[in-house]
Amino acid sequence: MATELIWDLELIKRYDQTGPRYTSYPTALQFSDNFGVAAYHAAAADSATARRPLSLYFHIPFCARVCYYCGCNKVVTKRREHAEPYLQTLFHEIEMQSALMGHNQTVEQLHWGGGTPTFLNPTQMQALMDKTAKHFNLVSGDFGDYSIELDPREADWSTIGHLRSLGFNRISIGVQDFNPTVQQAVNRVQSEEETRDVIDAARALTFKSINIDLIYGLPFQSCASFMETVDKVIEIRPDRLSVFNYAHMPNRFMPQRRINSEDLPSPQEKLTILENTITRLLDAGYVYIGMDHFALPDDDLALAQEGGTLHRNFQGYTTHSQCDLIGMGVSSISRVGNVYAQNHANMEEYASRVNNGKLAIRRGLLMNEDDRIRSAVINQLICHFRLDIKPIEETFGIHFQDYFADALKKLSTMAADGLIRMDSQSIVVEPRGRLLIRNICMQFDVYQQVAEVQRFSRVI
Incomplete structure (x- = not known):
């Protein structure tokens, strides 16, 4: 095999x-601050002329609580009203990006990431999807892959039902580890019941695919304790699994400074955790896709790999290699044709540019x-x-x-x-x-x- x-x-x-x-x-390290935005405009025009299908990514950076291991671009706040001005800016960006593309270009793939996209309330979620549908050619009837990242602490059955009504048919759930000691050490206290409840709702509402993210190498993890989490995940049986290696880089990511390096498992223990995790997942019938990713044999990723059509982009492994990727929101990255373009990672700079009628592109690369x-x-x-x-x-x-x-x-x-x-x-x-x-x-x-x-x- x-x-x-x-x-x-x-x-x-x-x-x-x-x-x-x-x-x-x-890689993004090669993106240049001297990138000419005209190259992105030209690539978008070529995409529109060729009517290439699109993949849309929206970055929703807000989190109510900080997870100490996280290295994502995020805004930690409990004040939900902070999302409103960001959404208005995002709406302006949608208008500008759509003006560059052809409305006949089908959106085969759509993803909300973060942050915690379900930080938005139902009215805001509806408004964002309505704005997107107004300016881009979304597909209906589950013919597209429309996914969202979920924190089970920020979602319930009502939330899942609303997401389904908006057109989402795939969810990705951060679990990391079910062990309470590990969860407390990384400030991500999330019960197994909360996770199962969200997954039960997604299955009852006929979501096409469920992904779970795990992280090995977190404080207080051992092989024995992590295998307990793996066994519980296998029992849940998500369609896809990501098992990431925690990279402890406190000099780059400030929240990681709250993690005591002495509490991290040793390099040898991490290897033992990974070896046993791989063995357990393969024995349970999962296929190793590559780069920490596993899927059930009938999942689209496994089928695409078997058929030679699997692709990789900023959202990880994907079955939509033919799509041009348009990233919207702070720090988002686009790839259109042979052009990469990344938005400003600074919220104030991002908002200032967009609200002044300019794309928020800070750097990029023409291949x-x-x-x-x-x-x-x-x-x-x-x-x-x-x-x-x-x-x-x-x-x-x-x-x-x-x-x-x-x-x-x-x-x-x-x-x-x-x-x-x-x-x-x-x-x-x-x-x-x-x-x-x-x-x-x-x-x-x-x-x-x-x-x-x-x-x-x-x-x-």
Whole structure:
């Protein structure tokens, strides 16, 4: 099976370094403040002319409480009225972005992330969806993938019913860990009952897919305690699972300074947690998609991987590779054609620009031909654990062995270690190399430099 894994501890320890997660290539570190917004306008015009389908992302940054592990762009406040001026600004941005695109472009994918999107009250949620529908061509009847991130502490059956009426058919729920001691240490006290209640509501209301997020490496976690959480999640049986490695970087993320590093599990314990989690999930029938993600065999992600159509973008793994991604809201990232563009991460600057009739784009990147070639290679490897060389050569008019001579030399060591198998026709990631896919992709990353490694999390 393409999803077979071999846990080789010696190799994992040898290759465990920091590196990008490749939700984009080039990564966001390469975005330039000198980016010309005209390039985004030109890309949007091309998208409209070609009538390419769209994926819309809306960043709702508000949280009533701070989770100490979180590194997201957020505004922590209990004052719900603070969302209103932000929504009005977001409405202006919707108008400006839609004016650049063609109304005939179908929105196949839509996602509200955060923050906590359900910080918004039902009237505000309705207004945001109505505004979106007015300016973009939304689909009905569950033909699109419309998802939202949920904090069960901010949702009940009524909330789930309202989201379903708005057109959402997928939910992603942050659990992290059910253990009360761990929850208290990271200020995320969330009962198992709250989580199950929201999932029961989603299933009763025929949501297409349920995703649960877990994090290993949090304070006071042990292999035994985390397996209790994993067993409970398996019993719940979500369609998809994400099991993330907690990256403790208090110098970058202020809330993490409230976590005592001495309370974190040791590197060896973290590896034991991951190994046992993988074993438990595979034994329960989940498919390893890659990069901490698992899915049931009949889930769209698993089917897309099997069919060779899986893609990766800023929302993670996706089945909508054909879509141009438009990110709206503070700090959001768009990819339209060969252009990346990111909004201001500062709330005041974001609002000022939009309310003065300008796109909030602060930085971005226009991909060159080399970027496009390397992006195609990395996407194939990270999504399918395999690269067929001939299609790359035909698409880009290159001789692969010559173009990637330096990368292939580096990969020869990985081949000798059993991580990959390669010849003139293909590169295949072996079962013992799949957990180290980020390392393999890094060999094709021309921007990867030692000076940047501290900006990334560890690969395991």
